[in-house]
Amino acid sequence: MFNIYQLFPRLFGNKSTNVQPNGTIESNGCGKFNDINDAALSSIKELGITHIWLTGVIRHATLTNYSEYNIPSSHPSVVKGRAGSPYAISDYYDVDPDLAESVSNRMSEFTSLINRIHSNGMKVIIDFVPNHLAREYKSVARPDHVKDFGSDDKNHLPFHKDNNFYYLPNQSFLPPRREESLYQSDKIYVEQPAKATGNDCFTAVPSLNDWFETVKLNYGIDYLDNHLTYFEPIPDTWIKMKEILLYWSEKGVDGFRADMAEMVPVAFWQWVITSVKGQYPQLVMIAEIYQPGLYESYLKAGFDFLYDKVCLYNRLHDVLIHGHAAESISSCWKMMEGYNHRMLRFMENHDEPRLASPRFFGDAFAALPTIALSAFMHSSAYMIYNGQECGENALGTMGFSGDDGRTSIFDYCHMPEHQRWMNGGAFNGGNLSYDQRNLRAAYKKILQERLKQPALLKGKFYDLMWANPWYTEFDPRNVFVFLRFSEEQNLLIVINFNRLESRTVRINMHNDAMELMKIDSSSEELYEAIDLFSESTPIFFRPNELPDKGIRVALRSSQYAVFELKKVLDNN
Incomplete structure (x- = not known):
């Protein structure tokens, strides 16, 4: 079972409260690797987390100047936001100097963080960005035997199987014009010949909506000639990417979240995963x-x-x-039948708006039914995003991303609601409000029960919606009901999505469902349904009555209930 906590170090440890749009690292502050201390990790572990996805670790293009440390600076016309996009990688073998207290010792600080996470009983996932890199990529930390991307390219050719990039011969790259002062420079950005842009944009003049700050990597597909493939012998980009995965695996990284994996050929993935897992068989690979x-x-x-x-x-x-x-949720598991357990489920990440944001739902508590359903429906991986458990709402604009309901990944900013839990670095929730404490407790209960209850941990799934249409004292518009069952345990899970009204429903259960749970459908023995998420009175029933009389369940607005179905040992 995987419970993943997506942690953005730049945001996670930032204690600054007085932040300004487009502010610098000096004015707005920045979290560090060392901020993720044992107190923070212990609290995350207690939340029910098994893996931490460290987002934005690898060095990327930024407007902050570290040239005194022999780190190349970035031209402002090809950077998004003051801090830069963590997906415009400028050195696959280095870590973001923003995240180090001592820039010269930045790698040591990162490996110490890996060790701390491991010593707190969790594993480490980082981003692997295989489709594109920063326009001004230049590695200063690569091993001696590794050549830089593009160093041997034949840049007079639009395509060559062993070129790392795609070229637009006789054309100069022209970045989109932006009026903000932070993107202005006395020096003109020069890229001749122009390279194709990361989102498969084969023009020298990409738009502001393109991934203009990145360059597309070439895996042996000639996009301009009917997508012909040249995978034998192995293209140079494949070999370079395998080296990167092995480099970080050797440092103790336990898994990779592959950014935009679908934009890289599946043949590469089969080759590289087989090869890397041959050396690191426990490695976890997650595909966006x-x-x-x-x-x-x-x-x-x-x-x-x-x-x-x-x-x-x-x-x-x-x-x-x-x-x-x-x-309508039933259509989802049916579409994924056979590999529901291989999905990573979530309701927040860095690309999606915050549940508590008025740009999305605006109510972290009323959104909890979606958390419960996506966490309990199958034994799949589950993920929350730092600050989600405290009701982070991403109010206002911090720079490049605007006021879009997302916590900016492009700017130096903070998470005010998360800071209440952080409590100046104590990570004890000392400044959380009463409601925030209850919200965090709800997340903790959901995540911990995933690891604790046998039926959630390894059990099977059975959708009861077909047996409970609208004309049977049920409300399929607002209520979803399903079973999770294993050899050790049977669970009935009922969720009310109506945020304003309570619901009392009769849940019918037919013989086939009881047979799967190894309950005798003809039995007149007394059973009880005990809600694991409340102290409510057990609901008593007899199996032979379930197809017709069912079980009556009352739910408050936005309530979810997880009933353990057990035989009453003493009928008296």
Whole structure:
């Protein structure tokens, strides 16, 4: 079972409260590797977390100048935000100097963090960004035997199988114009010939909406000639990328979240995962992927988990925001049947708006039914984003990303609600409000029960919605009900998505469901349903009555209940 905590070090440890839009690292502050201390890690572990995904660790393009440390500076016209995008990698073998108290010792500080996470009983995941890199990529930390990207390229050719980049011969790159002063420079940015941009944009003049700060990497696909592939012999980019994965694995990294994995050929993934896992068999690989038609091939290539954004996240978004019927959730597991347990589920990450943001749902508590459903539906991986458990709402604008309901990944900013838990570095929740304490407790209970209850940890799933249509004293528009069961335990999970009204429903359960749970459907013995998430009175029932009389359950608005179904040992 994987419970992942996405932790953005730049944000996580930042104690500054007086931050300004487009502010510098000096004015706005920045979290450090060393801020993620044993107190923080112990508290994260107690939350029910098994893995920490450290986001934005690898050195990337930024407007902060570290040239005195022999780190190349970035031209402002090809950087997004003052701090820069953590997905515009400028050195795959280095870490972000922003995150170090001693820039010269930045790698040592990072490996110490890896060791602290391990000593607190958790594992480490970092980003692997294989599709693109910063326009001014230059490694100063690569091993001696490794050549830099593009160093041997034939840049007079648009495509060559062993070029690392795609070129636009006889054209100069022209970055999109931006008026803000921080992006201005007396020096003109020169890129001749122009390289193709990261989002498969083969023009020398990308727009502001393109990934203009990045360059597309060449894996042996000629996009300008009918996507012909040249995978034999192994292209140079493949070899360079394998070296990067091995480099970080050797430092103790336990897994990688592959950024935009679907934009890199599945043949590469099969080759590289097989090779790297041959040396590090416990390595975890997670794919950011948004095309369901590719899911099966990427799983077969060796990925352990895939993003479940397009299906379950989007469906729950529509239930929350657009009032879609709860019963429509059934289509999600059916679409993913056979590999639901291989999905990474979430309701927040750095790309999505905060649940508590008025730009999204605006109510962290009323969104908890989506957390419960996505966490309990299958034995899949589950993830929360730092600050989510405290109701972080991402109010206002901090720079490049604007006021979009997301905590900016491009700027030096902070997470005010998270800072209440951080409490000046004590990480004890000392400044949390009463509601925030209850919210964090709810997340803790959900995450811990995933690890504790046998039926959630390894049990099977059974959808009861088909047995409970609208005309049977049930409300499929607002309520979703399903079973999780194992040899040791049977659970009935009922979720009310209505944020304003309570619901009392009758839940019918037919013989096939009881047979799967190894409950005798003809039995007149007394059973009880005990809610593991409340101290409510048990609900008593007899199996032979379930197909017709069912179990009556009363739920408050936005309530979820997890009933353990057990035989009453003493009928008297």
